[in-house]
Amino acid sequence: MKKEIDKMKRFIFLLFISFILMNCTSKNNEIKIIKNSDYELKIAPNQQAILVLFPCFSCDITHTTTEAFFLKNIEQKGISTLILNYNQKLFLTSTEMNEIQQLLNNIFEQYQLSKENIIFGGFSSGGNIALLSANHFIKEGQSIQPNGLFVVDSPLDLEELYKSAQKDIKENINQDAVNEGNFLVNLFNQTLGNPADSIQNYQEFSPYLISSNSTRNIEYLTKINIRFYSEPDLDWQKENRNRTYEDLNAYKLEKTTKALKKLGSKNIEFIITQQRGIRANGEKHPHSWNLVEQKSLIDWIL
Numbered sequence: 001m002k003k004e005i006d007k008m009k010r011f012i013f014l015l016f017i018s019f020i021l022m023n024c025t026s027k028n029n030e031i032k033i034i035k036n037s038d039y040e041l042k043i044a045p046n047q048q049a050i051l052v053l054f055p056c057f058s059c060d061i062t063h064t065t066t067e068a069f070f071l072k073n074i075e076q077k078g079i080s081t082l083i084l085n086y087n088q089k090l091f092l093t094s095t096e097m098n099e100i101q102q103l104l105n106n107i108f109e110q111y112q113l114s115k116e117n118i119i120f121g122g123f124s125s126g127g128n129i130a131l132l133s134a135n136h137f138i139k140e141g142q143s144i145q146p147n148g149l150f151v152v153d154s155p156l157d158l159e160e161l162y163k164s165a166q167k168d169i170k171e172n173i174n175q176d177a178v179n180e181g182n183f184l185v186n187l188f189n190q191t192l193g194n195p196a197d198s199i200q201n202y203q204e205f206s207p208y209l210i211s212s213n214s215t216r217n218i219e220y221l222t223k224i225n226i227r228f229y230s231e232p233d234l235d236w237q238k239e240n241r242n243r244t245y246e247d248l249n250a251y252k253l254e255k256t257t258k259a260l261k262k263l264g265s266k267n268i269e270f271i272i273t274q275q276r277g278i279r280a281n282g283e284k285h286p287h288s289w290n291l292v293e294q295k296s297l298i299d300w301i302l
Helices: 002-028 061-067 094-110 123-138 158-173 173-190 200-205 236-242 249-262 293-302
Strands: 032-035 039-043 049-054 079-084 118-123 146-152 225-230 268-274
Touching: 002 094, 039 158, 049 123, 049 158, 061 079, 061 094, 079 094, 118 123, 123 146, 146 293, 158 200, 225 249, 249 268
Parallel strands: 049 079, 049 118, 118 146, 146 225, 225 268
Antiparallel strands: 032 039, 039 079
């Protein structure tokens, strides 16, 4: 009888130990999620990299998580994600740059995030902010140093964006394009001025300028890995916007790629996609987060 009791005690003890170990393993594999009005942070178990993502002009965290399909379960691959609510910017003043710098420093310090393998990324105007931030952080030798940068169909040349907006207004082909054109022209006139007589402002704040080969805001990016994504669907653009290749963000991204290569960048890719311009609601649109394919991105990051 005593032997049977001892066996039962051992069995219960082993069962208890197994439960504890399984519980610890489960906790170690959990993704920690922190969300507030400024950001959403998902900390991957066994983090190998962290993505810092900037949304498009009128977008927020919800839009990014809905449209950026490559984020699905990416934490299971050891990639943490920090999605910022920092939007409605096409360029950054020094004050705004300091705000981003302080925000990121606080987040990394508060949650004790590893600063190994940091990747900045952004869609549309968010790509401008990601690029400008990466260049600034490297230039200033900040403790947060991006290892990589990816930009998704972003209007890197603000002078060309101004001209394209004027063209959309004049041609009046699509009401959405006209509305956006009016908004952009008014925004630039109130902030940077008309590039025809205020080009120095565009040289200071635009990520890149084709007209003057202004590289001051990309010159510190030559040592990191870079991907520029775009889908220049010329049939769609012709039918819906009456735009040529030179009117598109793709053209500006191609020119910026060449400028970076001339500066010495050897790890830059200009990725032209096909049939990936599909939004979450099923709408075909080449200006989309979905240009980024998950497996290729993960392989590039890791």
